[in-house]
Amino acid sequence: MELKAVINAINYFNQLNLNNLEFHVYSDSQYVVNLIDRQAKLTSKHFITKKGKLIQNYDLVKILLEQIEKFEIKFIKVEAHKKNGNIFNKEVDLLVRKLVREKVSEYERNKI
Numbered sequence: 883m884e885l886k887a888v889i890n891a892i893n894y895f896n897q898l899n900l901n902n903l904e905f906h907v908y909s910d911s912q913y914v915v916n917l918i919d920r921q922a923k924l925t926s927k928h929f930i931t932k933k934g935k936l937i938q939n940y941d942l943v944k945i946l947l948e949q950i951e952k953f954e955i956k957f958i959k960v961e962a963h964k965k966n967g968n969i970f971n972k973e974v975d976l977l978v979r980k981l982v983r984e985k986v987s988e989y990e991r992n993k994i
Contacts, residue, residue, distance in 0.1 A: 884911040885942040892949050904954040910962030910971050914946075918957060921947055 888907055895901060909915050929937050929944070937943060949955070960971050 884909060884914045885939055885946055888914055889942060889945050889949065892953060892955070896953075901953055904956060906956050906958060908958045908960050908970065910960050912959065915957040915959045917943065917946060918950055918955075921950070 888909070891907070892905060895903070895905065907914070924937065924943070924947070929940050931937055962971065
């Protein structure tokens, strides 16, 4: 989900022709934030795990790595689920939980 959010945000800024700016991506996802550091290893191994399978979310990882090549993106790790943590991270968590509850309720109503 985090990968898709970052990809969609970059696509949105690209549509607004803001692709010449440096993007700052704040995330509590260590997977997303450290992806750029693992890029060389992932590509050299052709995105294959030690068990011989494609990594999870290969399609999204590949898209994000391609975007990293095209745009100047700085990833910033924020603390997750901390009482005095990043205020924006808390707001996003609340918003996501609200949207998920709404979609689940909508699904349940339409299932009958």
